[in-house]
Amino acid sequence: MARNAAQKAWFVMSEVVRVRIAPSPTGKLHIGTARTALFNYLFAKKHEGKFIVRMEDTDRERSTDDFERDILDGLLWLGMPWDEGPEVGGPAEPYRQRDRAGIYQAFIDQLLESKAAYRCFCTPEELEQERAEQQAKKLPPRYSGKCRKLTADEAAAHEQAGKPFTVRFATPAGKVEFEDLIRGHVEFDGELFGDFVIVRSDGTPLFLLANVIDDHLMEITHVLRGEDHLSNAGKQILLAKALNLFSPEFGHFPLILNTDRSKMSKRKNPVAISDDYKAKGFLPEALVNFIALLGWSSGTDRELYSLGELIDEFQIERVGRSPSIFDLEKLTWMNGYYIRHLAIGDLANRAEVFITNPIIKQAALKSPEFHLQALSLVQERLKTLAEVEEQIEFFYQDPVYETALLIAKKSNRERTQKALTVALEAVGQLKELTLEQIELALRGAAKNAELADGELLWTVRVALSGRAASPGTFELIEVFGRDEALKRLKSGLKKLG
């Protein structure tokens, strides 16, 4: 636990920016947490500083290893590896609060000794009742400060009797003020905080306290987090002062909202990066780009940025103060944009996990060239990777469709039969299967048979794909090759009777 001299010296000398993201593993990586992480990451990289992850798992009841795994994997997936934190270590090890349990006691003792904090013997039931009464009287729910008035003897007697106690901060009266990087001058009246609990009856510190101590020990220079922590900053500044510690700079981002303008929540929105976005076929590039725009803008008309470009352009002063609603439609558009701009091999790699049909999987493995060609034909119509399988299915399996679909809008059965017949002939006679030759042959065939181009091309396309909407006729023939194309045209003709 003790840092060696070299590390200590390094800390003292460092003037670099050190920021942290402090998630509690009580749920999967949340959109809001991801955005806070991103802004911290961008801020750190922009200033050539360190991005640190600290797991705040003091809530043992709700914290799980699975959630921690999900959060860490999510950060990595989004492209934000941490310089210090779980699994990579660092000079301020350990980076999980459950492993730091021994660190906090000295600080708690210091607070108790200096009378900046006191033991509270009130039971949860008493407190709950007190709160209920205050609520009923429409008074602000705050601790009465009852145990603060206990004499040393009374407190000792309670302790002697083995009564469980929490530790409360004796919040000093007076103003707390600070300059928030995003909100500007902020001030609170200390009295309004009440004497909040900083240590549980089991002796473990609460977030408010552990946070301050760890930020100090980890030499955090800037605390950048959601606006829901704004009043906590006031409490933590007070706490730091009582402990004789410097407070970091603070910056509080506006919240991300549900459509009904309440704080974005699991109930009303898909918020889990892993389950709701990664698993649904969203690209990390799109998510990062989109999330960055929730609250931040460059001041120009530009909206498309890679992570690297974001690092170059990001300025904390350009983060806005008003909350934003998460717009899934725009994210989806952006995702499609990023998919369209993927190199085809890259698309294939990323789409792989979304292809579950064993027939397609095997065939793709067997002839990767064909697979790549099929993918490139559907690439521009994908909004998410999850749509890949449905889109390329007909390349691998005989198309299933209603006979009527073969007949183009302004055509009829006879003309369609004719179209298929002459198309069959034209494709059969094709010397080389280039887009140009295919088009020439098909259009020529239509002309000779006195058919509109559209009549013929539509039915050929449907015979090949089985779909009302699909990639173009010429492209399909080129990718399928003569034999497969012929086979499908024949089966189409047969359907027509």
Added chain:
RNA sequence: GGUCCCAUCGUCUAGUGGCCUAGGACGCCUGGUUUUCAUCCAGGAAAUCACGGGUUCGACUCCCGUUGGGACCGCCA
């Protein structure tokens, strides 16, 4: 109930006193390219800048108030 925060097209936003009869993006509509869909291109509708008062020669921009919305007030973080 208290404290704090926020307020420009449906949504994300630009705008820091005159360049704004408010710009961009998503979505929506129309047209073009085209065998279909998608892409792409061109165009359009869409914000009395929440409201009311000031300050100023001049306010989306500054000040005050009102209204609306939100966050926080836990032995959660």
